[in-house]
Amino acid sequence: MLYAGISWHAGGYRLAVVGPDGRQALPPADYAAPRADELIARLHRFEEPVTVAVESTNGTLDGRLMAAGLRVHRADPWLLPGRPLFGSVPAQDVARAGLRAVDGLVPLAAHRGTQTGREDELAAQTASSADADRALAAAGRLFSHGPRGRREVALTFDDGPLPPYTGQILDILERYGVVATFFCVGINAGGFAEDLVRMREQGHAIGNHTWSHPFLPELSRPQLAEQIGRTAEAIAGASGGAEPRLFRPPYGSRTPQVLNWLRELETTTVLWDVAPDDWALRQADAIARDVLADVRPGSVILLHDGGGDRSPTVAALTPIIEGLLERGYTFVRADTLVDRALSAPAGAA
Structure with missing residues (x-):
């Protein structure tokens, strides 16, 4: 051995x-x-x-x-x-x-991912963060969705860029004239700069998804700051644009302490309210079916363009887009939903 x-x-x-x-x-x-x-x-x-x-x-x-x-x-x-x-x-x-x-x-199990066996721990930490989530949301620094009064949705893609999947997804988005948000990892940013440049040129938003996709509760505050700061610099350098405005924690992992650190680091954290677990070896038709069943006005849809074989996600994207267009939805970037939420009257969300 x-x-x-x-x-x-x-x-x-x-x-x-x-x-x-x-x-x-x-x-x-x-x-x-x-x-x-x-x-x-x-x-x-x-x-x-x-x-x-x-x-x-x-x-x-x-x-x-x-x-x-x-x-x-x-x-x-x-x-x-x-x-x-x-x-x-x-x-x-x-x-x-x-x-x-x-x-x-x-x-590790392919359908469970890097944090195999920690599902209960992650769920407990998320539950323990409910009050901190609400406080950060009230401060305009954390969002799971946009206002529910508009038939708008945000497609988001995590863990890339990663050829060939990111490019295939960009092809489909370009074909339909749809914008999306890509939460990118720093370790891939410099090596696949052409994908980030294309995201920017096509009008998509680029967000920060840390450098190495860590389990955040195991980091110290200085380690978390390095992950976020270096990724922001790498994305800006590779894309030729500004440092990302939005941040998404890998796995959605957080604790009250992590959320306090994110507040101190002045991030705007974007979670999601529709997640078909496309990373977990699911078939394309199941991914599309679950998205279309769960979406609501203002939804943030979590999909993946990196981290593994994302061909099912690529195959699911066309029926997702066409299904939502048929229902009268328009596609906006996650930062647009954030801005809508920040400008909405109190209680309108």
């Missing part, structure tokens, strides 16, 4: 592989985001079984690894040394955590 650890850093990913004796089976190698497929292919070339581990702040790659047929596990913080201010625990340490405590690793 071999043990592979994958870390993330400002330039992309690092892969380290150790054998059962703890010695290197492969010299550590770096892969920029556009070369992630090479990293995945390298893991497939081993003749021995490989246990692949990521840590909980590395939420951009596991879906693609699992889609390629690899067994992926999460190494939780108590198995690892402390993280730096920016970046994950080194890949060698993640690999050796698998060797030392393979039974302590959490096997």
